Amino acid sequence: MRVFCFCDTGTREGPLAVGCLAGDAQSYILFCTFFDRVIEAYHSYKVVPHVIQQSDLNYDNLKGGDDFDHIYAVSCEVSVVRCVEDYCFPTHISRGERRELLTVAKEALAQLSEEFPGKLYSMDELNEEMKDKGIIMDAPPPSLMKFGVSRDWPDARALWVSEDGTLAIWINMEDHVRLVSSRNDANVQEAFAAVCVNLVKLEALYKKLRRPFVWKPHLGWVVSSPAELGTGMKASITVRLPHLAAHSRLRGLLSRLRLRMEATDPDVYKLSNVESIGLTEVELTQQVVDGVKLLVRIEKRLEQDDCFDDLLPAQK
Numbered sequence: 001m002r003v004f005c006f007c008d009t010g011t012r013e014g015p016l017a018v019g020c021l022a023g024d025a026q027s028y029i030l031f032c033t034f035f036d037r038v039i040e041a042y043h044s045y046k047v048v049p050h051v052i053q054q055s056d057l058n059y060d061n062l063k064g065g066d067d068f069d070h071i072y073a074v075s076c077e078v079s080v081v082r083c084v085e086d087y088c089f090p091t092h093i094s095r096g097e098r099r100e101l102l103t104v105a106k107e108a109l110a111q112l113s114e115e116f117p118g119k120l121y122s123m124d125e126l127n128e129e130m131k132d133k134g135i136i137m138d139a140p141p142p143s144l145m146k147f148g149v150s151r152d153w154p155d156a157r158a159l160w161v162s163e164d165g166t167l168a169i170w171i172n173m174e175d176h177v178r179l180v181s182s183r184n185d186a187n188v189q190e191a192f193a194a195v196c197v198n199l200v201k202l203e204a205l206y207k208k209l210r211r212p213f214v215w216k217p218h219l220g221w222v223v224s225s226p227a228e229l230g231t232g233m234k235a236s237i238t239v240r241l242p243h244l245a246a247h248s249r250l251r252g253l254l255s256r257l258r259l260r261m262e263a264t265d266p267d268v269y270k271l272s273n274v275e276s277i278g279l280t281e282v283e284l285t286q287q288v289v290d291g292v293k294l295l296v297r298i299e300k301r302l303e304q305d306d307c308f309d310d311l312l313p314a315q316k
Helices: 032-043 095-115 123-133 142-146 188-208 250-257 281-303
Strands: 003-005 020-022 073-082 118-122 158-162 168-171 177-183 233-240 259-265 268-273
Touching (some): 020 032, 073 188, 073 281, 095 118, 095 168, 095 188, 118 123, 123 158, 177 188, 188 233, 188 281, 250 259, 250 281, 259 281, 268 281
Antiparallel strands (some): 073 177, 073 233, 259 268
16 A cells, blocks of 8 residues: 655646545555545545545536537536556556456446447557547656556556547546546536446446445545545536636636636636535536636626626635
């Protein structure tokens, strides 16, 4: 069992690293004094043993995720990460364990494909398929190599892609399993539904293979990074906010809305949830949906040089 630490220079207006990775699920128990403090600092959530992390994957409970103003909202992505019980996490996993996990994934995804057609690619197969389009899967950055995450690259890494292109499932990358639904519109409702529906199916298939995902009642879904603990979910919407991005009150506004903003192109920004624990999957995604809608309203006010004080949410 190992804990890997690294420096964090991020801000709410840019990428933020949690500062450490766990070597396995047991690390969160053995080193709870350390990890509980990290979780509290990063998520503003105090870990209490008798408080159970709640889950809600009923996508019908998400409201207003399909009616963004397309002039401002450009695209969206919803992802969720899971790790498998009794296996080390990528920072500390052996080559043999990683290959076992790929074997399990092949069996589970083969069964998933019977109902939801898709294809599993190794990294070499993926590069061969994509090279005519000028797309090559590069090796991970040196930072991941340093922490052991990309050790033995590209051995036992794979990507499953649904036939309709609505879902991708990464195997043995920064965690054991990551489901991602990306869209070229901002219909978060559809992206969220694609992830939720197939996550439930995949979880059942892994259980059937006696390889359940790691769950701890007080922590939720346990993965290598404390930044993704709890739900393992991240929802992001890319929007055009040229006026608001330069406004002096932006930082305080993002803090109130519990959103993180990253620049992608000039005047275009990706907004996503800060926390992943303490709220359900629906609540976290709803937070992003409501927050982005408010930011778009404020952007429209700024275009007219109007005050937006009446739109500001109460300070939490």
